[in-house]
Amino acid sequence: MSLVKLSTSEEFKQAVSENEKLFLLKNSTTCPISHAAFQEYQKFAAEQDNPIFYLNVQEARPLSNEIAENFGVKHESPQALLFEKGEVKWDASHYSITYSSLSEQLGK
Known part of the structure; x- marks a missing residue:
């Protein structure tokens, strides 16, 4: 399955309401640690049947703050x-x- 980028509060709320389980990655586009985590997340997402979500903090700061x-x-x-x-x-x-x-969480 592919990764789905979220940018707005409305997109996030819709995703949560439509998915009983939802993975979300808050990603920084400028951080090397975040880049490594995003690669792991992409590998995980490639094997999932359900959409896997992410947001780029630099582009969606209000949403990131709202979630926190x-x-x-x-x-x-x-x-x-x-x-x-x-x-x-x-x-x-x-x-x-x-x-x-990430995979461990699917077994719970």
Whole structure:
């Protein structure tokens, strides 16, 4: 499945309402650590049947901040979040974002 880029609050809300489980990566386009995490995320996304979402923090700062505020998760970049039924069930940042850490969340 492909990666789906989110830029607005409306896009995010629609994605959460349409997907019981939703992975979201907050990606920085200028950070080498974020680049490495994005590569792991892409590898993970390529094997999924459902859409996998991301946002670029530099382009969607208001959305990134809204997610941090509304879900009580401190903003980090890169940061992977797993939403289930509209709630954050898991998050990881920096070097903790790996293909295996993402895949582990599917078994839970």
